[in-house]
Amino acid sequence: MSVSGEMLAFLGLAFxxxxxxxxxxxxxxxxxxxxxxxxxxxxxAGIYLLLSAEFVAVVQILLYSGAITIVMLFGIMLTNNxxxxxxxxxxxxxxxxxxxxxxxxxxxxxxxxxxxxxVQPTTLHEANTEQIGIALFSKFVIPFELMSVLLLVALxxxxxxxxxxxxGA
Amino acid sequence: MMQELLQSAPSWTKVGIFFGLAVxxxxxxxxxxxxxxxxxxxxxxxxxxxxxxxxxxxSWGLLQTxxxxxxxxxxxxxxxxxxxxxxxILAPVLAFAPAFMVLAxxxxxxxxxxxxxxxxxxxxxxxxxxxxIGVVTAGWASNNKYSLMGGMRAAAQMISYEVPLVMSLVxxxxxxxxxxxxxxxxxxxxIWFIFLQPVGFIVFFIAAIAELNRVPFDLPEAESELVAGFxxxxxxxxWAFFMLAEYxxxxxxxxxxxxxxxxxxxxxxxxxxxxGAVSFALKFxxxxxxxxxxRVSFPRLRAxxxxxxAWKVLLPIALANIFLTALLKELx
Numbered sequence: 132m133s134v135s136g137e138m139l140a141f142l143g144l145a146f147x148x149x150x151x152x153x154x155x156x157x158x159x160x161x162x163x164x165x166x167x168x169x170x171x172x173x174x175x176a177g178i179y180l181l182l183s184a185e186f187v188a189v190v191q192i193l194l195y196s197g198a199i200t201i202v203m204l205f206g207i208m209l210t211n212n213x214x215x216x217x218x219x220x221x222x223x224x225x226x227x228x229x230x231x232x233x234x235x236x237x238x239x240x241x242x243x244x245x246x247x248x249x250v251q252p253t254t255l256h257e258a259n260t261e262q263i264g265i266a267l268f269s270k271f272v273i274p275f276e277l278m279s280v281l282l283l284v285a286l287x288x289x290x291x292x293x294x295x296x297x298x299g300a
Numbered sequence: 301m302m303q304e305l306l307q308s309a310p311s312w313t314k315v316g317i318f319f320g321l322a323v324x325x326x327x328x329x330x331x332x333x334x335x336x337x338x339x340x341x342x343x344x345x346x347x348x349x350x351x352x353x354x355x356x357x358x359s360w361g362l363l364q365t366x367x368x369x370x371x372x373x374x375x376x377x378x379x380x381x382x383x384x385x386x387x388x389i390l391a392p393v394l395a396f397a398p399a400f401m402v403l404a405x406x407x408x409x410x411x412x413x414x415x416x417x418x419x420x421x422x423x424x425x426x427x428x429x430x431x432x433i434g435v436v437t438a439g440w441a442s443n444n445k446y447s448l449m450g451g452m453r454a455a456a457q458m459i460s461y462e463v464p465l466v467m468s469l470v471x472x473x474x475x476x477x478x479x480x481x482x483x484x485x486x487x488x489x490x491i492w493f494i495f496l497q498p499v500g501f502i503v504f505f506i507a508a509i510a511e512l513n514r515v516p517f518d519l520p521e522a523e524s525e526l527v528a529g530f531x532x533x534x535x536x537x538x539w540a541f542f543m544l545a546e547y548x549x550x551x552x553x554x555x556x557x558x559x560x561x562x563x564x565x566x567x568x569x570x571x572x573x574x575x576g577a578v579s580f581a582l583k584f585x586x587x588x589x590x591x592x593x594x595r596v597s598f599p600r601l602r603a604x605x606x607x608x609x610a611w612k613v614l615l616p617i618a619l620a621n622i623f624l625t626a627l628l629k630e631l632x
Contacts, residue, residue: 162387162440169433189422197429197462201455204436208448260419260479 141181147174161207165200172196186260322414326400333547334365340592347596375536380443383533387441392534392541395434398427399548406555407482409565409576420481421473424556425466428511431545432458435530438542442533450529453519453603458511460610465507467618471500471625472560485564492563499621501561503614508553509594510610513546516598519606554587562587 151171155164172195179188254262267275308314338353338361345352357363379388405420407413417423432455439451473479475496476487487493494501510517519529526532531542558564562583565576601609 160384162384162437166387166390166433166437169430173430185417185419186422189419189426193422193426193429196433197426198459201429201432201436201459204433204440205452205455208436208440208452258418 137181141178144174144177144181147171148178162204165203165207168203169196169200172200184259186263318414325403325414329400329403329548329551330544332551333544334369336547336550336588337365337368338362339588340595343589343592344596347593369540372540373537377536377538378533380533382443384441384443387437388533389538391434391438391441392538392545393434394437395431396541396545396548398430398434399545399552402427402552403548403555405481406552406559407485407564408555408580412577413482416480416482419479421469421479421484421560424552425462425469428549428552429458429462431549434545435542438534439530442530444532446526446528447530447532450526450532453526454513454530457513457517457519457606457610460607461507461510461517461614464503464610464614464618465511467615467622468500468503468507469560470618470622471497474622474625474629481559485559485566488563488566492561492566494561497561497621497625499617500625503618503621504561505557507610507614508557509591510606512549512553512591514550514591515595516600517606518600519603550588550591554584554591557587558583 148171151167151169151174154167155171158164158167173192176188176191176196179185179191341364342352342361344350353361353364355361355364356367379385402424404414405417405423407416435454435458436451439447439449439454442448472484472493475493476484478484478487484493513519531539534542558580565580567574567576567579571579
């Protein structure tokens with residue numbers, strides 16, 4: 132394990148991602164939690180970039196930290212949720228939990244560190260947007276079309292729900 | 301020069317060089333913002349038969365914005381007692397940082413570009429979405445009903461108009477066959493996309509103005525309805541950050557329009573002796589001028605009209621444009 136620019140970038144991004152996840156659980160206000168989630172999403176997109184999956188990274192930011200988070204924020208703010216979660220549980224339980232988490236982290240670390248994935252030379256890092264497009268429209272046409280039908284059903288469902296609400300009022 | 305730098309082996313010197321270039325570029329953008337604000341006030345003045353700034357820095361008011369910025373920096377920094385303090389401080393940063401980040405992929409000339417990534421166009425749209433989070437956060441953290449309403453409006457508007465914006469660009473992507481901004485510009489060597497995609501251009505331009513929150517789509521900060529919208533409670537340099545983000549986005553959006561529809565650094569035929577940078581700057585200035593012109597000319601839309609316009613007018617037109625473009629591309 133040598134210190135390279137990539138390693139440093141990964142460590143930084145991973146730190147922010149994990150920190151965002153921990154804050155998401157630990158913070159008490161809902162809006163703060165959503166913002167912590169944004170940090171996690173963005174740093175995961177950064178990790179995708181390090182793996183030279185540009186398209187996935189950009190779509191991750193576009194959909195998760197762009198659209199989905201804003202919809203969540205919108206919902207939270209409109210309902211004006213000022214509730215704060217209260218802490219519960221005693222100290223022994225916390226210590227046991229911490230031990231459990233540490234044990235799990237150690238087990239995962241051992242498992243991953245000794246895992247040997249055979250590296251095959253691929254061309255996936257070149258022009259991968261084009262490759263995704265070609266794969267979607269040649270190999271995976273039927274799942275792709277099924278997805279579009281599913282989304283259409285969701286859209287129609289949303290419209291029907293909204294319409295019903297309108298008539299009732 | 302830049303291409304060699306981007307492809308050279310990484311080292312600490314290179315990090316220093318990139319950092320220096322980025323700082324230099326930041327100052328260029330700040331200079332642009334200073335004079336964009338001045339020229340906006342001047343042009344609005346002329347169009348409304350007023351004079352505009354004419355006191356500070358000669359009869360053209362050249363130092364007016366500098367004086368304004370100095371005033372903002374010296375102003376007392378207030379944070380409301382009931383505000384959500386960490387979010388209140390974080391929000392201007394969240395709003396401004398993406399505005400500067402999107403500039404990284406824009407190829408200003410054939411030589412001058414900071415990052416040449418394959419999905420440059422999508423990168424711009426994705427990163428600019430993060431600003432919305434900053435705006436919504438600012439609206440919520442201020443703990444003020446006007447700012448909350450401004451924040452909500454900003455979120456609704458920016459999400460709605462992002463859809464026609466992206467859809468109108470699909471035509472350009474189809475014609476160029478790439479999401480890379482350099483390749484899109486290179487595809488316009490013979491004819492600019494504004495002539496091949498006139499409908500796409502109109503939809504794009506309207507959606508772009510809405511994304512910039514400028515008049516006639518400035519509902520998030522409608523003075524007569526919401527006092528100042530999402531930044532009611534902000535003052536001093538924090539407020540300046542929101543203003544800065546807005547004008548940096550104006551810079552970025554004008555540059556993007558130039559790249560996608562006006563041929564980037566390519567000159568007109570017979571005018572090939574004009575260097576790419578000058579050609580780009582001229583087209584860029586025209587786009588900025590039109591943006592200011594629109595601001596002077598149009599009244600503000602109503603909130604319900606705004607949403608209907610995005611979903612019932614712009615989106616169907618953009619979809620029809622995609623269909624037509626694909627059809628024409630297959631036929632010819």
